Amino acid sequence: MVNTDDPTPFRPPRPTDRDSRRRCLDAEVLFRDGPEVEIHHKEDIYRLRLTRGGKLILTK
Numbered sequence: 011m012v013n014t015d016d017p018t019p020f021r022p023p024r025p026t027d028r029d030s031r032r033r034c035l036d037a038e039v040l041f042r043d044g045p046e047v048e049i050h051h052k053e054d055i056y057r058l059r060l061t062r063g064g065k066l067i068l069t070k
Contacts, residue, residue, distance in 0.1 A: 037060065037066075040058070041060045045059060045060045046059045049068075054070060055070075056068055056069065057069050
């Protein structure tokens with residue numbers, strides 16, 4: 011459950027030396043132009059959708 015009274019905004023953890031190759035992208039940035047983004051991987055296209063309920067769905 012999320013505490014809506016907490017004034018501290020969510021901040022993703024900073025990468026450590028161990029996981030410095032991992033990037034953290036904020037969903038607000040990904041979905042600022044609409045509820046769906048395409049991810050091109052090798053020869054395939056995946057679609058990442060944000061549902062009305064705030065869930066993420068990845069389909070090929």
